[in-house]
Amino acid sequence: MADHLYLVIEGLEAKFSCAAIARTDTGLHLRFTTDVPSEVVDQITRQIARKKLAPRKPANDS
Numbered sequence: 001m002a003d004h005l006y007l008v009i010e011g012l013e014a015k016f017s018c019a020a021i022a023r024t025d026t027g028l029h030l031r032f033t034t035d036v037p038s039e040v041v042d043q044i045t046r047q048i049a050r051k052k053l054a055p056r057k058p059a060n061d062s
Contacts, residue, residue, distance in 0.1 A: 014040055
């Protein structure tokens with residue numbers, strides 16, 4: 001995985017520039033490198049509340 005990447009969320013047309021600032025065997029700690037508009041955060045929150053954006057289990061989980 002690259003140190004700089006774009007986070008793309010299914011169902012949103014926006015993509016977010018991020019930097020990986022820490023790594024573990026099971027995930028990445030990302031920092032946004034640009035501001036995320038509050039209307040986009042609100043849209044993500046609404047989608048999570050409707051369970052359209054449920055977190056996925058890592059592939060190595062049983």
